[in-house]
Amino acid sequence: MENLIETSLYDEHIKLGAKMVNFAGFNMPVSYTSIKQEHKAVRNNVGMFDVSHMGEIIITGKEAQNYVEFIFTNKVYSLKPGEIAYGMMLNEEGTVVDDLLVYKFSKEEFLLVVNASNIGKDYNHLVENSEDYDVLIKNASDDYSEIAIQGPKTEAKILELLDINLADLKFFNFKHYEYRSHRLLISRTGYTGEDGFEIYGSSEAIKNLWKVFLEGEVTPCGLGSRDTLRFEANLPLYGHEISSDITPLEAGLKYFVKINSNFDFLGKQALEEQIENSLTRRVVGLELTKKAIPREGYIVYKNDKEIGYITTGYYSISLDKPIALAMINRPYTKKGTEVSVKIRGRMIPGFIRDKKFLKDKK
Amino acid sequence: MSKILEGLYYSEDHEWVKVLEDDVVLVGISDFAQAELGDVVFVDLPEEGDELIKGEEFGAVESVKAASDLIAPISGEIIEVNEELVSEPEKVNQEPYEAWFVKVKMNNSKELKDLMDHKAYKEEISE
Numbered sequence: 001m002e003n004l005i006e007t008s009l010y011d012e013h014i015k016l017g018a019k020m021v022n023f024a025g026f027n028m029p030v031s032y033t034s035i036k037q038e039h040k041a042v043r044n045n046v047g048m049f050d051v052s053h054m055g056e057i058i059i060t061g062k063e064a065q066n067y068v069e070f071i072f073t074n075k076v077y078s079l080k081p082g083e084i085a086y087g088m089m090l091n092e093e094g095t096v097v098d099d100l101l102v103y104k105f106s107k108e109e110f111l112l113v114v115n116a117s118n119i120g121k122d123y124n125h126l127v128e129n130s131e132d133y134d135v136l137i138k139n140a141s142d143d144y145s146e147i148a149i150q151g152p153k154t155e156a157k158i159l160e161l162l163d164i165n166l167a168d169l170k171f172f173n174f175k176h177y178e179y180r181s182h183r184l185l186i187s188r189t190g191y192t193g194e195d196g197f198e199i200y201g202s203s204e205a206i207k208n209l210w211k212v213f214l215e216g217e218v219t220p221c222g223l224g225s226r227d228t229l230r231f232e233a234n235l236p237l238y239g240h241e242i243s244s245d246i247t248p249l250e251a252g253l254k255y256f257v258k259i260n261s262n263f264d265f266l267g268k269q270a271l272e273e274q275i276e277n278s279l280t281r282r283v284v285g286l287e288l289t290k291k292a293i294p295r296e297g298y299i300v301y302k303n304d305k306e307i308g309y310i311t312t313g314y315y316s317i318s319l320d321k322p323i324a325l326a327m328i329n330r331p332y333t334k335k336g337t338e339v340s341v342k343i344r345g346r347m348i349p350g351f352i353r354d355k356k357f358l359k360d361k362k
Numbered sequence: 363m364s365k366i367l368e369g370l371y372y373s374e375d376h377e378w379v380k381v382l383e384d385d386v387v388l389v390g391i392s393d394f395a396q397a398e399l400g401d402v403v404f405v406d407l408p409e410e411g412d413e414l415i416k417g418e419e420f421g422a423v424e425s426v427k428a429a430s431d432l433i434a435p436i437s438g439e440i441i442e443v444n445e446e447l448v449s450e451p452e453k454v455n456q457e458p459y460e461a462w463f464v465k466v467k468m469n470n471s472k473e474l475k476d477l478m479d480h481k482a483y484k485e486e487i488s489e
Contacts, residue, residue: 315403
């Protein structure tokens with residue numbers, strides 16, 4: 001067996017009998033009981049995820065703000081301390097190195113939360129592009145454990161179990177809190193399309209919280225439901241909707257790119273050129289009209305012509321129908337376009353639709 | 363611990379074969395297989411009258427996470443398909459030994475000898 005990294009909650013996962021899997025070199029839980037049940041717990045109640053595999057990189061220094069502005073697609077100058085922005089880091093070519101959250105402590109201190117699979121690559125990218133800036137870049141991933149607690153009843157659950165009142169913490173804001181002498185960083189963020197929080201702390205603090213939440217009947221959820229939940233909420237996953245071959249414009253993430261601002265950022269020129277030459281493909285929603293499951297990598301056709309591929313697809317747990325995100329060539333990206341997906345040698349009919357899948361929920 | 367029924371034949375692809383009479387059998391997937399797959403959300407079945415060729419794919423069972431081909435453990439003609447599984451795929455998880463996929467009239471019942479009995483299958487999955 002390979003040497004997999006264990007998070008501080010590894011023993012808890014084993015105790016609960018989780019099905020474990022190698023995810024980006026980490027030995028992580030896919031599910032504890034059933035992906036469906038865990039998915040529904042988050043949509044209707046409260047669930048928690050071990051997300052300690054996520055990477056944390058801290059940027060400090062006099063020029064930290066200008067530097068982060070340069071390597072990040074979204075605006076940070078307009079953030080107040082305690083606010084968070086979602087965005088991406090790009091190559092010179094305008095394709096995505098990673099997507100991340102940027103937490104602003106001050107003009108001189110930022111926390112970057114990046115994907116587990118990209119920690120090493122991101123760190124190198126950050127260092128390589130820091131020459132002109134007086135900053136210190138520290139990979140602090142080993143210092144942090146993290147859990148995400150998600151679902152419509154999360155705020156009430158945290159008040160009940162931890163006696164921490166998060167009613168005033170706004171979406172995409174963070175603050176420090178004390179719990180039994182542990183210092184926690186809590187942000188109102190997540191990856192499920194539901195209200196919820198992400199909690200960062202020492203491994204001891206996070207182990208402690210996990211046990212309290214478990215006793216408080218919060219459903220432990222694995223990477224399986226993390227993916228089905230983020231997919232239904234149209235949240236991109238690196239390696240699927242975005243990658244080093246895909247630009248944010250192609251992924252439909254222009255909203256998170258300060259393309260019209262005066263700030264120069266890495267990859268901006270390539271994106272401007274892409275706009276000028278107009279996009280040739282884009283990530284869209286797709287729905288099948290026949291029962292079958294459009295999975296990642298399956299080819300999409302218009303008549304007999306290949307026009308794209310599925311980036312993520314499921315038989316949606318919340319909507320009870322087969323839906324997908326797909327990278328489709330223009331001009332077939334128009335809503336309502338009839339297409340087919342080749343599934344085990346057969347052409348299954350479907351159509352292009354919007355990506356706001358959860359809107360279909362009654 | 364996975365449940366294994368006595369009296370059934372098992373394939374390396376984790377399917378079971380239950381002999382109903384002479385050359386007529388039911389085919390399904392084992393408790394071990396359904397647990398490995400997780401929540402089954404879709405069963406893609408062949409049609410009545412289709413030919414089953416040992417070792418070849420004849421349909422698929424799909425969980426939330428993955429699609430898994432069904433591989434014919436024996437050869438023969440499909441004389442009935444369990445349509446109930448199309449509307450209630452979760453039966454595969456709930457009662458794997460009741461949730462048969464196809465009823466087959468074998469054209470060579472000697473092929474059963476190539477399959478494992480419950481003891482051999484138990485060893486197979488404990489490896």
